[in-house]
Amino acid sequence: MxxxxxxxxxxxxxxxxxxxxxxxxxxxxAKLFGVRVTQYMIGFGPTVLSRTRGETEYGLKAIPLGGYIRMIGMYPPHKGEPEGTIREDSTGLLQQMTEMSEDAKAYESAQYGPEDAHRTFVAxxxxxxxxxxxxxxxxxxxxxxxxxxxxxxxxxLPSVTPTVQSVSECVVPADAPADVSCEGQPPAPALEAGIRPGDVLREIDGAPITRWEDVTEAVRAADDRTIEVVVERDGREIPLEATLVIDARPVLDQDGAAVRDADGRLVTEEVGFLGVAGTPDLVPxxxxxxxxxxxxxxxxxxxxxxxxxxxxxxxxxxxxxxxxxxxxxxxxxxxxxxxxxxxxxxxxxxxxxxxxxxxxxxxxxxxxxxxxxxxxxxxxxxxxxxxxxxxxxxxxxxxxxxxxxxxxxxxxxxxxxxxxxxxxxxxxxxxxxxxxxxxxxxxxxxx
Structure with a gap:
């Protein structure tokens, strides 16, 4: 809790x-441009705490949902009405809107004198x-x-690192369920080569490995050749030999995600297969x-x-x-x-x-x-x-x-x-x- x-x-x-x-x-x-700012408030409702510095009151309000600054002259000055004009109440929407506008301008104009007219927002x-x-x-x-x-x-960001999380026991179809049996299936090249969980892949077929995408590219391009795989284990680099196999593996998009067709089935291609899974982690x-x-x-x-x-x-x-x-x-x-x-x-x-x-x-x-x-x-x-x-x-x-x-x-x-x-x-x-x-x-x- x-x-x-x-x-x-x-x-x-x-x-x-x-x-x-x-x-x-x-x-x-606003201050740099000379506008007179009367309030800087965080929140709405009753003022909880405030202090005036210069011509601006800085404070906190009771309801901490938003905030505002108050600048003088947000609306053009109230122009007044001709002498003798009689304003009558009206239920007309246009008239009510006009009166609301005039009242707002009159209120705004009352907040400052002619000497501050050049310091308004509208100016x-x-x-x-x-x-x-x-x-x-x-x-x-x-x-x-x-x-x-x-x-x-x-x-x-979430990514897969070249640290081996798991090693496949055998070569199984790309779309096989996770609990598929290895009975009758050939052993995975990584298992036969002696690669273990926790090993860090450093080099594959002469290509340096710094990210998981390097592993995928090097293995798929090697086809079914016997290649050297260098792993780091207990602080030491160990060279191993792995004989890859050609297998149908998912086609990957530019983000490394498996591509599926319109029916939701995996799109595969015949490429080299090693049989290791990287470790998910946050990678800078x-x-x-x-x-x-x-x-x-x-x-x-x-x-x-x-x-x-x-x-x-x-x-x-x-x-x-x-x-x-x-x-x-x-x-x-x-x-x-x-x-x-x-x-x-x-x-x-x-x-x-x-x-x-x-x-x-x-x-x-x-x-x-x-x-x-x-x-x-x-x-x-x-x-x-x-x-x-x-x-x-x-x-x-x-x-x-x-x-x-x-x-x-x-x-x-x-x-x-x-x-x-x-x-x-x-x-x-x-x-x-x-x-x-x-x-x-x-x-x-x-x-």
């Missing part, structure tokens, strides 16, 4: 730090607005990539593997975001019905915390401290990639909504210049407040749904 709680605390601290750095990604460029140029709003998601992307570097080059890789890994994570996360409505519907079916929960589907805070606790407290063979640390790092890298992608969605109140507004502003100004017309000014994002509130309500419903599903139909690592 203690290890479970430790795992929850680790992932919670990692997520809180990711959120804090996300907001710093907004805060730093920034379009490129500077983009830098401020993209600073947060970019910080999450950098965190994700950095964690991937640590995972790939520090902890290592070059950092050059990270860009492809990051791109793959970005694409997979993007696919989840695009299909989120369908996935949430499936989560609802599982939570309120008898359908099974998709293990690759979306998770809430409770679900992520539960998985972290399971990782920390797991007592599974081969899943030791190194594997646990690697899994936790992988989870945090995935969470930061999710924060990066999700915040790029062009809807308020997400960062992507402000990015879309800034891009629209730039397009409007460019068109006005080409047509010789006056500058149309900044885009009035306050007019999107009703939609913003609707999106926020959807996010709240989504959070509650995932919370309920994570409790009644949780996803587990070790069923």
């Amino acid at each position: 203690l290890l479970f709680a430790l795992g929850v605390l680790v992932i919670a601290a990692g997520l809180a730090l990711s959120i804090a750095l996300h907001e710093i990604g907004h805060l730093v460029p 920034l140029s379009v490129p500077k607005k983009l830098v401020v709003m993209l600073g947060g998601p970019t910080m999450n992307l950098l965190i994700s990539v950095l964690l991937m570097v640590v995972l790939v080059s520090g902890i290592g 890789q070059s950092p050059t593997e990270v860009p492809a890994m990051a791109w793959d994570a970005f694409v997979r996360t993007g696919q989840i975001v695009v299909t989120l409505p369908v996935r949430l519907y499936e989560v609802g079916q599982a939570a309120f019905g008898s359908a099974e929960r998709d293990p690759d589907g979306p998770l809430g805070v409770v679900g992520v915390s539960r998985l972290a606790g399971e990782v920390a407290s797991a007592d599974e063979p081969g899943f030791e401290l190194r594997e646990k640390v690697g899994t936790m790092i992988s989870m945090l890298a995935s969470l930061n990639m999710a924060l990066f992608v999700f915040n790029l969605v062009p809807l308020l109140p997400l960062d992507g909504g402000h990015v879309a507004g800034a891009l629209l502003e730039g397009i409007r100004r460019r068109i006005a210049r080409l047509r010789g017309r006056p500058d149309p000014g900044p885009v009035d994002m306050s007019r999107m407040l009703p939609l913003t509130n609707a999106v926020a309500l959807v996010f709240i419903v989504m959070t509650l749904l995932l919370l309920y599903a994570d409790i009644v139909k949780p996803i587990t690592l070790f069923p």
